[in-house]
Amino acid sequence: MTPAAAKRSAGLLLFRRVENGVEVLLGHMGGPFFARRDAGAWSVPKGEYGPDEPAWDAARREFQEELGLPPPDGEPVPLGEVTQTNGKIVTVWAVEADLDPATVVPGTFTMEWPRGSGRVQEFPELDRVEWLDTNRARAVLIKAQTEFLDRLERHTH
Template identity: 75%
Template sequence: MAEIKRSAGLLLFRRTGSGVEVLLGHMGGPFWARKDAGAWTVPKGEYEGGEAAWDAARREFREELGLPAPDGEPLPLGEVVQSGGKHVTVWAVEADLDPAGFVPGTFTMEWPRGSGRTAEFPELDRVAWFGLDAAREVVVRAQAQFLDRLAAALS
């Protein structure tokens, strides 16, 4: 039986005059370059069974954004299973972060496929704040549940 892949992440949120906004990252690499809908994600990453999900979420935030995970009271948003079978656990933290300071982590893959050449790509190629409705339009489908859970917790 295949081992379940697990990811953990932090969904930053802030309250503005026009409502709650969340910080999402656009997935990097050639597959996502020209996509918008479904190409944005909570900053997250995989972890192994020996690491606590909360610790992984904070570590992955730093790795993906190049910025320390903000301190704040974590609001557990639970787990979703994405279409590929990955289990994703997320916490929301209220914090304001300037996306201009973002320095993405990178990954290496063969590109173009079958060429034998490798290239390095950012894990996230940009980050931005979205109102909840706009975020639902662009986030990975399963992760929209985190937005609904956040909205319910804040109401």
């Protein structure tokens, strides 16, 4: 895949300061492939965007689509981009905010499941959303996205 053809995603990483440091809001990916996985099955709320949409606008739109809530106000902290093992380039901003995960109404996607069955089922984009301390987040986050935690920690110290 040529760099020009790489898919791009943008997202918002919410963080809050707690007594022992910082917690981040992550989502566990929905659908049958991730149902029984923990490590590598969590992600910053994000989504793909095209070349005509600014990454910041996409990050805010995708937050709304994935969590069903408006993106919080707050000073965005650019955390840059990383390239995941699938070649997707992910750009993330951190925003200091608090949010009750119980208020999340995740977006959904459809896919044939089980494969080859002819049955199309609907699944949540994120099947749960939780505040995690950075050590726990580092253990379960998609590997390439852990770089965003390093960058956030440099910002908050």
